[in-house]
Amino acid sequence: MKKKLHANNFDLTKVPFDLYTDENIFQEEYDSIFRGPSWSFLGMESQLKVDGAYFTTEVTNIPVVVVRSPSGVRAFVNRCIHRGSLLCLEPEGVLSEFSCVYHGWTYGLDGALTGVAFERGINGDGGMPESFDKSTHHLEELRLTNYKGLIFGTFSKEAPDFSAFLGPEISPRLDRVLHKKPVLLGKATQVMHNNWKLYVENTRDSYHASILHTFFTTFKLNRLTQSGGLMISETGANHISYSRRGKSDNHDGYNKQNLRANLDDFRLSDPSLLNFLDEFNDGISLQILTIFPTTVVHQINNSLAVRQVIPRSESKTDVIWWYYGFEGDSDAISSLRQKQINLVGPAGFISMEDGAVGAFVQKNAPHSSHNDAIVCMGGDDYKSSSSRVSEAAIRGFWSQYYDMMPPMN
Template sequence: MRIQSTSEIPYEVYVNPAIYDREMEELFQGPVWHFLGFESALTQEHNYFTTEIAGLPIVVVKDHGTIRAFVNRCIHRGSLLCIAQTGRISEFSCVYHGWTYDLTGQLTGVAFERGIQGQGGMPEDFNKSEQHLRSLTVQNYHGVIFASFDAQIPDFETYVGPDIAAGIRRVLPRRPVLLGRTSQLIHSNWKIYVENNRDSYHASILHSFFTTFKLNRLTQSGGIVINAAGGSHISFSKRKQEVDDATYDAEQLRANKDDFGLKDPRALRFIDEFGDQISLQILTLFPLTVFHQINNSLCVRQVIPRGVDQVEVVWWYYGFEDDSAELQEARLMQINLVGPAGYISMEDGAVGGFVQRNSSYAEGAVGLLKMGGYDHLSSPSRVTEAAIRGFWKQYCDHLGETIV
């Protein structure tokens, strides 16, 4: 199967298990950076948390100030090492047969290594010092921990490029702290979900809440920024005029045609906390990470492929330690806008399933990505599919145009 053009994508890419296997091996475990979590979860020495990358269990631990990440898999028979979501340990100890590792991942102990009374035990040629947990390259970027399976990968900022890096720093002016997480299972291939996040064309059409309450219209000033590699992007828009609590009157909480209203306007507040009037920033990182700012809702979406036709999205809502009570309330209220049942984002899960259902028996058919032309360049217009074409460009750079 061949991807001939970034503007014509065969539906087969969403259903073919051989393609999924290649993605798991070569893309996700290749030279790409993945989101793991927040540094603020590791306040004390020897704190750890567990997470995953594309279904591979990962443990992240702090040791003498250094943050390390390992595949959470005992080298003996493959059991999980750390089972809880968070904890504090002085060494890794496997529940299954009791093998132990220090916090650098080095194997330190094998139960009954020398057998009992000269019987059994490990053979002479087994050398603990040669055994190590599989470790990842880790970078702490402004309080967010990223990792890669590739030891040679360029540093995070070089990987994403200066514009995307600036967009991330914009929503990380201080160290982020987790407010809470939600998770949802979407019945589509992971690529349909990450394409959707790069699809600024659909937002004001599919999400009637956006237009009903004037949160995002394509006439608002904004734009699309796409990095040189193609696969990471920012879509942003500005509020026309600063809208704060004082100017929010009942009028603005009514749709033009329909008589929909919100009983509680706090879900729509926008406090211009970054001082640039940008009220919406969707930022994708190739391949599996999304940062969003929707009003004052700040979140990292961790995209976890769960087989060829399912994807889990974990929404890591965050704020900052020094948030005022007002900001914290705004963030918590605005969680209603996003996540699995969000006023805005619930439709994205549904349409992903619609596309997936039509991908199975679509022999030879392609989806069209021609809105805005054929390039994958930054533009002041959001009526474009350039960022999705950029995703496919980088995808093909990693896997080749002939996928299987």
Template sequence: MHVQPSCETAVVAPPVSLRWPKEGAARVPYKVFSDAGIYALEQQKIFRGPVWHYLCLETEVNKPGDIRTTWIGETPIIVTRDEEGRLHGMVNRCAHKGALVCLKNKDNKKSLTCVYHAWNYNLDGRLRGVAFRNGVRGKGGMPEDFDLSQHRLQPIRTEVMAGIVFGTFSDEAPPLEEYLGDRTTAFLKRNMDHPLKVLGTHSQIIHNNWKLYAENVRDSYHATLLHTFYTTFKVNRLDMDGGIILSDRKWHHISYSKRATLEASAEYMQAQVHSAQYGSELDGPELLKAWDGFDDQITHSIQTIFPTLVIQLTLNSLAVRFFVPRGVDKTELYWVFLGYEGDTPEQEKMRVMQGNLTGAAGLVALEDGCINAFVQRGTHGSDDKASFIEMGGKTAESNESSRATEAAVRGFWHGYKEIMGFEQ
């Protein structure tokens, strides 16, 4: 049995004192990465605010009775599919004493039962029975006015888009498609709106504030410099044709490149990226063989959906990443590697092999777990300082001719500052 990590009871956020630098999203106060009051306020403003959050894949709750546990911020969540095929999202907290009701990552049951006092719930979260409700031998039990219908698992709103189940606590969150915007929705459907098959999953703890990872996946130009495997073997480089697309609200982004369109010479890149080993060869070159899955020639893309969802396509390796705050300086990063139900055995084998590029011990993504911790450590104790984010300009705008920009990073902070209510 997999027991989920403990989750401390949420507390009211202490007063927060922060005035954002006058440069706006081109500056980020280091205080936001280490201040406990800001972290607590995020749980209210973002994770329980008018924001849609990744819960799970629809294929993980495909059959009646399927159960999937997940998180919105620090709050544990249950997603179920009932006997009529309807999806439900609810807080994983018994209405009696507040204990976790579901302890496994995945399960299939006809009802939900808390192990503490055996309160039993329908798959939609309605209370259906209480052990010893009438006492024993006519003594004890619940009072006469006890009403099952007044006690249930706390529901949340859910919507499904392109095989992904999203949830929100807020009645004020707009409909999901409006929240995402047209271009974000279209690209999400490009990659995900197919019958999906889970090929493998894992998670890792990274020792940094969750927002540093949100920055990292929006930073399109560090990949050429930090991930020298990408540069050496021409998987994803800045001299490939590509671009950055921001949603209308700037909160979400798409970064893409096309391996077939290298624009600069190897000598140019070698001058820019000293650590890349351009003469290197793979013992297993089949790792980087790929087939054209789409007509647009895009071979690498990172799509983010504010605040904590990433969809990655590297050659033919399709994966969902979502990250969960585990404290002011700790984040759990989950990876779900995917294929399509229509894949041939050879295609599935290639997807699995290319999954070795990313993940906790991947040939590429290994560096991100380190570099974000370096930033966490380097900014600690410097609450009066701020980062400088002006690569590609000072605004958050799409750029479909260059990825040498931090526009998507500025877009994240534009949304963050807006929803948190921080004034300049």
């Protein structure tokens, strides 16, 4: 076992608060995780319909452009190799070559440097030296996986194959919500005033969901008393939490806890918001799937989205919600998906509170230097279980995190 960041992190049930606040740790994560052997979600193939179609995105603060070229989908750091200017300035479009605004250098869709303005100077005066060979220069390229229409990239040659990284427990669950070709419906960005790991932990925290989110509990979309479970990959890196509406839901469990989340006398004027079409034919109405480090894919009733977590600094994070449906969706399911986009996102009935609690923790974290967060609900390991009253998936995250980060004091 590799040495850990903190001695007490041999114990996965404790998380030192300075992991959320230390700028040096954020820098180390940049080098060891985001530029290291991990896969980051970049976008959807459905955005790239023709050769030359591109979109820009980011992996933490590294700008990236993803383009369909005649040799397939490719991704490059969105940065000119001459003096480092941003290359593509628009969020998306179609182009025949990349052209830098600063000094006009051009690149093919394969990233090869094709043109240097005034390369030979004027009338042989000035210009690049004879020894400068364009063919040896290329945009920095990422390794890509196109997983059933979702595009993931890594900067590392050492990153394991994406499917192997997902593991046999999780890949069928990702396939489940990609059973047809995914089509992007729209995007929204949620700004979080907290460290990225607080949000990623939150998405693995099945314990909080029906306690913090009054909408979930009041309208019985997700309760810990419903049948479901947690599945965690062998490495701890990836997980799903899932539940079925209506099965074995003993509402007394909530009444006895006297929780603020249980607002029995609230009604919706348009209850069709809560409709559920069992499109995957398994009765599962909620599945939250996480892929280390920063990808979440959710199904909440018929709302489907990939959440791309973009760490900005040790205390700022953007979450981009990529709402999707499937090619060939019926009108009925399309309109239900659109309606249920209201459940999640920056102003979502469910997810607003996650932004608030992340900021509450971040604000207090610097004042807790001698304390660790406690994550021992459900044991001290990260095994799959039928109970979601558990923090096992959070412990799985930390196990993978410590494996990827170098030793520190």
